[in-house]
């Protein structure tokens with residue numbers, strides 16, 4: 606099982622093997638984490654994303670799946686793009702949010718990444734309540750068999766950090 610660490614900060618500044626992107630299924634960029642990664646990482650990442658759209662993912666990357674590209678100019682080797690579910694009050698999509706974490710770790714294992722930084726997937730534009738997202742993220746990482754040594758959750762603000770810290774402390 607990977608060791609879990611928490612950092613308050615910007616995911617684009619993490620020196621890790623792989624950075625997870627809270628992408629959208631187009632893979633062609635967006636706001637939040639996605640926008641920051643493409644802005645800082647430069648055009649190489651988008652080029653590889655376009656190539657993925659032209660080959661394996663003609664209809665886009667399905668929700669809950671993950672795929673890797675270069676990290677361009679980020680201080681990381683790879684970006685692992687995953688598409689979180691939009692939160693829904695009427696439908697339980699927890700499994701898809703868990704799948705994002707499992708699939709990102711599976712891709713990290715394929716790459717041989719030993720340190721991986723995750724943002725709080727789905728908690729921005731996709732409106733997932735922070736405490737519930739933190740529970741799903743931490744439980745899933747704890748339950749996933751992986752060779753990744755460190756999973757670093759990188760939380761952008763105090764509220765997100767507190768939600769993850771509370772969950773890590775939970776028995």
Ligand code: ADP
Pocket residue numbers: 614615616617627628636637638639641689724725726727728729730731732733759760761762765
């Ligand atoms: P989603 O569409 O999956 O909700 P967002 O990128 O909108 O993804 O937001 C996911 C989380 O990432 C939010 O909690 C947001 O505050 C946070 N966030 C935004 N920018 C950054 C960044 N540069 N580094 C780390 N976290 C970020």
